[in-house]
Amino acid sequence: MLNYSLKRLASAVPTLLILITVAFFLIRIAPGGPFDSEKALPPEIEANLEAKYQLDDPLVVQYVRYLGDILMFDFGPSFHYRDWTVNELIAQGAPVSFTLGAIALVLAMLFGTTIGVWAALKQNTVADYATMSIAMIGISVPNFVMAPLLVLAFAIGLGWLPAGGWDGSVSRMVLPSIALALPMIAYIARITRGSMIEVLHSDFIRTARAKGLPEREVLVRHALKPALLPVISYLGPAAAAILTGSVVIERIFTIPGIGSHFVQGALNRDYTLVMGVVIFYGVLIIVLNYLVDLVYAWLDPRIRYDN
């Protein structure tokens, strides 16, 4: 197990380096720079700014210096938010995005698996078909459609919840986390149903039932764990879905998380902020996938032995 986990960890380093390199040069190739605006700056001011942010060196020199800086965990000053460093912006945005993402993930797991198991038990009944049809709609409707609908109904129509903003209060978390979780609830429900049906038809469940175990015991003790395996392996992609989803959701609900910095940073050509967020996302996805692999290996011994 240790051997396996170390091997997986070592492969993360080159992945990250490739990510950094590609992102660094891609954003620099994009036309327009951080200081371009409607009213063109006088050339001497532009030169001052470029000198201040060390943009006047050759690109390769900047790249090498950047690699050195990030080894020291210094992501540099933001080019757009002149009063802030990228470290400060990420430190401020990360807890917000994490909170939102974590709530959404918990909601998705809780409701997704429950609905999935229930549908599996009612296999091929009206209830099953109805639930799965709704789930299909949940998967197909993108969250940038779902989110404004939720706002329209619960913030503007009923006036129960705020339409946006973030101050750490629960009421402001409800709509964005539901909007973020909905497609995942649907997806997890479908996965759970499928694998639960498969497990329920397997020999060891038949054996458990033949031994006279109560149905409840059969489900909870024997069927649930193997049925959840595909759900666990979906958690890696799910985390990525939360990250990309939050980019949209954070903008719709004006939430000051990493996602909105990512979009705004790219539009503003805020090189350092975009790089900071890319690295942050990269590390996060790599770590989450790594954890999922570990959990998976723990749940299914065949995996750790094969490797």
Added chain:
Amino acid sequence: MPVVRRLLLTLALVLLPVAGLPADGPVIHRGLGPSPDTLDIHRAQGLSAFNLLRDLHEGLLTRDPHGRPVPGMASAWSVSEDGRTWRFELDPAARWSDGAPIVAADFVRGVARAREPGTASPTVGWLAPIERVEAPDPATVVFELAHPVPWFEELLTLPVAFPYPPAGRAVSSGAFRLVEQVPGSVFRLERNPYFRAVDSVAPAAVTWHVTEEPSAELARFRAGELHATETVPPGRIDWLREQLGEALRISPYLGSFYLVYNLRQPKFAAPELRQALSLAIDRSLLTERVLGAGELPATRLVPPGLDGWPDETRDRDYRSDVERARALLRRAGHPGGRGLDVELRFNSSLAHRRMAVAVAAMWKQQLGVRTRLVNEEWKVFVTNRRHGRITEIVRGGWIADWADPANFLDNFHSASPLNYAFLSDAELDRLLDAARALRGPARLETLLAAEDRLLDRHAIIPLYYYVSRHLVDPRLSGWEDNVMDIHLSRWLDLED
């Protein structure tokens, strides 16, 4: 028990400001628009940063609810006969937000810092006419100008001319002071107890909410979370008027929208061609049917609403003159639009896209000219427009920095970095240069001649004048629509 009590007390303290209940005035929630770049008075340049800075700081002059310049930190001033020496007496009540008095040296320090190369101030160019600024005594500021500047009073209401505190003191000089800022989210301001006119400031606090998406801002206004929005999403004006009635505030704005020919392109060499394309556009149709947010059709550059400037918007025909346009195009060597296709480039925006599609359709239907529409992301667009290597016809526009026609016209001086037409016209340059040395009606006449000259050259196609668009809670008083679209929070109040 004490623990519970302490918890409840803390909870009450936390909830109080959110609920907007401080006894001595309302908390006003305003939409800010995009996240401001910085709160440094010399480095800021976006509209949203300026709105915040006008609440946090004050200059020698400030703006009244109608957007007109009025005394700020200066209680009185005089200007010399030649218009080049301005002498300001400071209001003795002027204080920094820590209670220390504001002195003339703070203004001298401000100009000096703006001009330091290390500051890299994008707006320092506005101070160019200032030759010298001095503080003969702590209560007097004297400016020596290189030439008379008719908009000097307005210039002093801009952040780049605000006083700057001595090093190491994070203080502000305006009606409010900053309590908290979360980038990309909110800026919380509270009333500055040391503000020189604090008794006239009704709001106990102002919270500016960053609103990158106009539709999200609209939702928050409809849910009762904002008292005033920065803008209104385009294209839904009728629906909004029906839904929100008197909350919708649309009013003329000192801004002009036009298309610009890149005169470096050989295909635009013939003035007849440039005029023909302009004549083929039905501006009434464009503003009423396509944009529909109250924009005023335009055939000139400088918008109405400036003192002493003729208002050309009344009793004019803004429909197209197709017959003349066809004749001109024929004379330019393109009968029926033959052999002519043009490219129209604009930055991504729903309003611009609608405009571009409509203009292209008019050119095609009326003149037979084919148009390629090129939609570019903002940074790409401004870069291409500035270089002028690949552009043909680009979207142009200008929002006044101060209420003066030269602010619009100087952009077409051959030496201006904002001359996207790459127009080089000796007569226009001569008129603009001459106006700089003049004052009063003679200056306006010269500028009017300059505008005529610019339009005669057909370097631009004026389309419409901007309007400002806001949603304002009917309970919010002190919000007066004005052509500068400047609304300081200190004039606002919230009625129960």
